[in-house]
Amino acid sequence: xxxxxxxxxxxxxxxxxxxxxxxxxxxxxxxxxxxxxxxxxxxxxxxxxxxxxxxxxxxxxxxxxxxxxxxxxxxxxxx
Numbered sequence: 001x002x003x004x005x006x007x008x009x010x011x012x013x014x015x016x017x018x019x020x021x022x023x024x025x026x027x028x029x030x031x032x033x034x035x036x037x038x039x040x041x042x043x044x045x046x047x048x049x050x051x052x053x054x055x056x057x058x059x060x061x062x063x064x065x066x067x068x069x070x071x072x073x074x075x076x077x078x079x
Contacts, residue, residue: 007058039069
């Protein structure tokens with residue numbers, strides 16, 4: 001795992017998002033949210049949140065994708 005992605009995972013885990021499961025594969029981070037959370041709202045909030053979190057990342061930026069979803073649907077966001 002590259003340092004940039006590893007740093008992102010550590011930072012996301014520290015946020016303690018309720019019910020979120022965070023995993024890694026290739027160049028992507030997978031975030032599984034509970035089915036009772038509105039995926040569109042979570043994605044919108046997540047995009048805002050990562051703008052703030054991005055300032056805390058010290059590693060050299062690399063292409064990184066986030067899959068956010070539940071058992072019903074998923075969305076993709078790329079940095």
